[in-house]
Amino acid sequence: MSKNHLKVILFIYSIVIMARWLIIGISGVTCSGKTTLAKKLHESLSNSSYINQDCYYLPPDDSRHTHIAELNHHNWDIITSIDMEKMYLDVLKILDSSNETENEFSKEESSIIHILIIDGILIFNCKQIADMCHLKYFLTLTKQQTWERRQLRSYDPPDVPCYFDKIVWPEYLKYKEKIDKNQKMNETIIFIDGGSSMVDVFQKVFNDVSIKLQNLELSLNS
Numbered sequence: 001m002s003k004n005h006l007k008v009i010l011f012i013y014s015i016v017i018m019a020r021w022l023i024i025g026i027s028g029v030t031c032s033g034k035t036t037l038a039k040k041l042h043e044s045l046s047n048s049s050y051i052n053q054d055c056y057y058l059p060p061d062d063s064r065h066t067h068i069a070e071l072n073h074h075n076w077d078i079i080t081s082i083d084m085e086k087m088y089l090d091v092l093k094i095l096d097s098s099n100e101t102e103n104e105f106s107k108e109e110s111s112i113i114h115i116l117i118i119d120g121i122l123i124f125n126c127k128q129i130a131d132m133c134h135l136k137y138f139l140t141l142t143k144q145q146t147w148e149r150r151q152l153r154s155y156d157p158p159d160v161p162c163y164f165d166k167i168v169w170p171e172y173l174k175y176k177e178k179i180d181k182n183q184k185m186n187e188t189i190i191f192i193d194g195g196s197s198m199v200d201v202f203q204k205v206f207n208d209v210s211i212k213l214q215n216l217e218l219s220l221n222s
Ligand SMILES: Nc1ncnc2c1ncn2[C@@H]1O[C@H](COP(=O)(O)OP(=O)(O)OP(=O)(O)O)[C@@H](O)[C@H]1O
Pocket: 029, 030, 031, 032, 033, 034, 035, 036, 037, 054, 121, 149, 194, 195, 196, 197, 198, 199, 201
C-alpha cells in the first residue's frame, strides 16, 4: 500500500471515530498562553485528553532540521522541525481509545462526548489536524508583549542571541499571514488577544466549549 493510500485510509478512519469527539485546537504566537489555557481546560473538562505539539520536535541531531548557519542554531519555529506524522498518528490513537472505553461501559456511558485539546504553535499548518478541530483558537500578542514574556522563559535548547528577532517573530508572521490569506481556514478560527487576563481568556473559551458540547450531545441523542 502506498503512503498516499494509507493517508486516505487514516483520514476516513478519523472521520468515522471522530463522531463522538469534540476537538479543540489552540494555536498562536509563542508565549501567548496556549499551554496555560489548554491545561486549564483539560483540568476543568472531565472526559478530556490533551496533546501538545512540543512533544514532537525532532531530536537536535536529526538531518531534517533546517540549520541557520548565521546563528549556529536550528530553526525550531517551522513545521519541518516537528514530526507531524507521529503527532497525527497519536491523535488518531487517542480518538480510537474512546472505542475501547465504550466497549467496557454501559450504553448510557457510550453517549458521552469525549474532548481532545490539541495545543501547538503550528498545528493549523497541518491540514489533517486543522480540519478535524471543531473549535479553533489563535492567541495573539504584540511583538513587544511576546518578547517580554519570552525573555522570562527558558527553552531547551536555549534561545541564542537574535533568535527572537531573526527567526521566532518572522516565522510567526509567516504562519499568521498564511492563515489570514486562507479565507476558508480564517473564517473558522477564533482569534483571542493573549494579552487579556488568563481568567477572561479561559472563560470565553470555556463558554464556547460548553455550548458546543450541548449541541453535539443533542445531535448525538436525537
Ligand atoms: N493571559 C495571560 N496574561 C499574562 N501572562 C500569561 C497569560 N497567559 C499565559 N501567561 C504567562 O505567559 C507565559 C507563557 O505561557 P504559556 O506557556 O501558556 O504560553 P505558550 O503559548 O504555551 O508558549 P510556547 O509557545 O512556549 O509553548 C507563562 O509564564 C504564563 O504564565
